Amino acid sequence: MTDHALLLVNLGSPASTEVADVRRYLNQFLMDPYVVDLPWPLRRLLVSLILIRRPAQSAHAYASIWWPDGSPLIVLSKRLQEAMKTQWTQGPVELAMRYGEPSLETVLTRLAGQGIKQVTLAPLYPQFADSTTTTVIEEAKRVVRERKLPIRFSILPPFFQDPDYIDALADSARPYLEKDFDHLLLSFHGLPERHLRKLDPSNHCLRGPDCCRTASAQVLATCYRAQCMRTAEAFAARMGLQREQWSVSFQSRLGKDKWIEPYTEARLDELAAQGVKKLLVMCPAFVADCIETLEEIGDRGREQFLQAGGESLELVPCVNDHPSWVAALKRLCERAPQSL
Numbered sequence: 001m002t003d004h005a006l007l008l009v010n011l012g013s014p015a016s017t018e019v020a021d022v023r024r025y026l027n028q029f030l031m032d033p034y035v036v037d038l039p040w041p042l043r044r045l046l047v048s049l050i051l052i053r054r055p056a057q058s059a060h061a062y063a064s065i066w067w068p069d070g071s072p073l074i075v076l077s078k079r080l081q082e083a084m085k086t087q088w089t090q091g092p093v094e095l096a097m098r099y100g101e102p103s104l105e106t107v108l109t110r111l112a113g114q115g116i117k118q119v120t121l122a123p124l125y126p127q128f129a130d131s132t133t134t135t136v137i138e139e140a141k142r143v144v145r146e147r148k149l150p151i152r153f154s155i156l157p158p159f160f161q162d163p164d165y166i167d168a169l170a171d172s173a174r175p176y177l178e179k180d181f182d183h184l185l186l187s188f189h190g191l192p193e194r195h196l197r198k199l200d201p202s203n204h205c206l207r208g209p210d211c212c213r214t215a216s217a218q219v220l221a222t223c224y225r226a227q228c229m230r231t232a233e234a235f236a237a238r239m240g241l242q243r244e245q246w247s248v249s250f251q252s253r254l255g256k257d258k259w260i261e262p263y264t265e266a267r268l269d270e271l272a273a274q275g276v277k278k279l280l281v282m283c284p285a286f287v288a289d290c291i292e293t294l295e296e297i298g299d300r301g302r303e304q305f306l307q308a309g310g311e312s313l314e315l316v317p318c319v320n321d322h323p324s325w326v327a328a329l330k331r332l333c334e335r336a337p338q339s340l
């Protein structure tokens with residue numbers, strides 16, 4: 001069978017580091033109601049305010065990490081796509097981005113034109129969030145519905161504690177953990193607390209320091225923070241780390257809302273103050289290195305940690321196109337259930 005495509009989807013990057021391209025990208029991204037979840041007039045107002053200064057700041061940050069062949073996120077995602085072509089035998093392997101290019105609209109339309117009827121949709125996010133997983137799925141469904149494409153989906157579910165994924169994370173990080181280090185910080189992308197609360201009808205989340213540990217299966221299914229904790233715990237267990245050797249934090253806060261804690265910025269100062277000299281940081285909310293890992297942690301985070309008295313901060317690369325990750329992703333995608 002060669003008519004069953006695999007469609008890998010990641011977040012996307014600006015077309016270039018020009019301020020105008022970054023503004024266009026940020027506008028599309030932040031106007032997504034799954035990302036800034038406010039009623040349209042308020043969202044438009046808030047995003048317009050953000051777009052006064054942020055595009056120039058972000059353009060500067062992108063320029064500092066941009067590669068000769070483009071955005072690291074896109075280049076690394078293309079490498080993963082190429083590697084997956086050697087694994088997926090049921091049809092073509094395509095890559096789309098939720099924001100910017102190549103868009104889901106372009107890629108799904110092309111696949112339908114090639115006679116593809118079945119697509120395994122793989123949102124490349126280990127942990128579930130409306131602002132990542134849901135928006136990819138809803139956009140793919142919108143394209144198929146509005147363009148009347150004869151495509152059916154299987155959908156890769158979040159794989160935050162899947163043993164194949166944890167093994168891949170361990171294999172890719174092992175060379176860094178074999179070196180001498182004082183502490184490992186697992187820094188996940190943050191989310192506004194509101195995003196957790198609105199998916200939590202049982203009112204469990206963010207009540208006390210242990211809520212993620214005591215989450216029921218039902219709460220765990222939609223609680224991004226609890227899923228991050230499970231990823232961290234499974235990884236630490238797999239690597240045989242002692243409890244005091246690692247901790248979790250959340251990065252990339254934007255705006256004035258309260259986001260899930262502890263914040264990475266605060267943890268970097270705390271760890272230095274506690275006497276940690278050699279810090280390792282890994283970012284398991286991302287499967288590909290990007291501005292959030294390379295610039296926010298690898299550049300600004302390192303600078304902050306050294307200023308606070310640390311001696312070294314080493315960024316552990318994401319799973320990117322590591323062979324263990326390629327093998328794990330193949331198995332995960334083959335198990336993806338058909339969507340109703």
Ligand SMILES: C=CC1=C(C)c2cc3[nH]c(cc4nc(cc5[nH]c(cc1n2)c(C)c5CCC(=O)O)C(CCC(=O)O)=C4C)c(C)c3C=C
Nearest residue numbers: 011012013014035058073129131132189254285290291292
């Ligand atoms: C309200 C704002 C944001 C939410 C919510 C959010 C959630 C979220 N994002 C990722 C993964 C990535 N985010 C990336 C960049 C990025 N994220 C935001 C804002 C929110 N993210 C902004 C404004 C940006 C752009 C860069 C900047 O200006 O700081 C990226 C990298 C893109 C790249 O081109 O390299 C990724 C990947 C997750 C996993 C997540 C929720 C769990």
Ligand SMILES: [Fe+2]
Nearest residue numbers: 011189252292
């Ligand atoms: Fe983000």
Ligand SMILES: [Fe+2]
Nearest residue numbers: 205206223226
């Ligand atoms: Fe929770």
